[in-house]
Amino acid sequence: MSFEPVWGAPIIWYLFLAGLGAGAFATSAFLSWRHPDATSMRRTGYLIAPIAVGIGLVLLMLDAEAGLHDPLRFALLLSNPLSVMTWGVVFLSLFMLAALAALVLTLAGRSVPKWVNVAGLALAVCVAMYTGALLGVCRPYSLWNSALLPTLFLVSAFSSGAASVLLASVGFHAEEFNRVGVLKKFHFCLPVAELLLLASLLFVTGYVSDAGWQTVTSLVAGEYALMFWLGLVGFGLVLPTALETWLLFVSPKEFEESRKAHLVSALSDVGVVVGGFLLRYLVVMAAAPVAFV
Template sequence: MTFEPIWGSIIAWYLFLAGLGGGAFITAGFLRFRHPEAVHLRKIGHVMAPVVVAIGLVLLIFDAKAGLHSPLRFALLLTNFGSVMTWGVVFLAAFMVVSLAVLVFDVLKRRVPLALEIVGMACGVCVGMYTGALLGVCQTFPLWNNALLPILFLVSALSTGAAAVLCCGIVLHPEEFNRVGTLKRAHYCLPLIELVMVASLLFVTASVSDAGFNSVMSLLVGDYAWLFWIGLFLVGLAGPSLVETWLLFFAKRSFEDSRKAQWISFGADVGVLIGGFLLRYLVIVASLPLTMAVPML
């Protein structure tokens, strides 16, 4: 008989920070192609990426108590390339190396090579998807073992990464924030995509088994309903979408570029960050395992 690991809030923070770091680097790369004049915002993404991923890795080591006392055990993860965890280590290591190399170029005030930026963006995509695939290893949990989860976590990583960069931009470089309209419109679409994908994930999960159905019900009407509806749905997804819809499509241009509008956007982006964490936390804590009846011999 095998037993599946039960993860908690520390792993939720690790998944959130890893995804955010990958999304921040991808945001910086997007700015290079679409808004090359937003130099400071791009550097914010380059600084944020390795820092938040490193914090997430420290939390992972702390949670894996055996690894905390015997760090060399983590090297064993590189011996099985049929394992999702092994590929996760590869993606994270490659991302950290590339993102730190890019950061060195920024510190030295040298132009980041295009090839290095593209490789970093590809690693960021892999890290974002890996955070969802990691949960899928536990096949007895229907809410985790779902092909939609890696894609949902990738979209959330892009959304939280962009939100974090934009929040810092509002505080540190508000003049650049007003000039990255393409990024703001792209970021606006991501919570809407997340809403559709969350609904799809819950619908598929509820239809596969009793454990899946009960997991979904615990989110919609059970113990975690208030966190789901108020925290994830309202604060993290619907609220920011409504605010940005108003700012981008209905507010006067003079108001959209004002400092007051920037702080309203800041609040919406903070909501996106809260929703990004709650998405991972709720997926972890609400998931129930399949039960197996063993006939008596």
């Protein structure tokens, strides 16, 4: 039996872009702490963050059919402090302010104050987790109504955001890219954590209800199995982990800074970004409802 998804492509792209933008800002904040000399890479993250989240917000408004019809409907979301969507609007609005402030200061050649980075990082965590909590509003869906999902989306967001910054930097700021070893090692851990969280989410979902079992089955052995195993798990998680393991812990230092190594890193980062999108696509499209009316 097949089910019509509650949300479609615009929401999937919104979930992906909002998470990627939050992760890009978090990457720049991390660079300001551990690699303060990587100014071009920090600027790249500050640039990606508001652009990605801004595009995602436009898609969200259009999907809600308020972008061209009645934009003031979004003001009503602030009237219910107990709503997940209300807090989402607050987090997204404050994050955009922090991201734009950091971008303007960076483009003006001024340093971003520590408190802006700290506030932006905290808001980035909230935005990334909110994209998972938003799906939990639809309680009949076992895959969405899990405390593991916001955590999974948080790790995936930071991984995708860091990959986007590294991918841009390997082509345009190779010298700085070679010096950010701490960031690379931290980023290496994220797909591993994401894989463990994904396995835990599917394990828990499969035992919650029959619909949960049906969702897991469609992912691992049904209509979405090819995309799940080859796209998300293979290309998006396992391949980047294998490539980065080789680059960081096996290959000689001389090779790690060569052009061939940069191409390998770029392939790894492309895999992470594609995997981040496929994760949200599969989570939205494969979820089956618990009950029907």
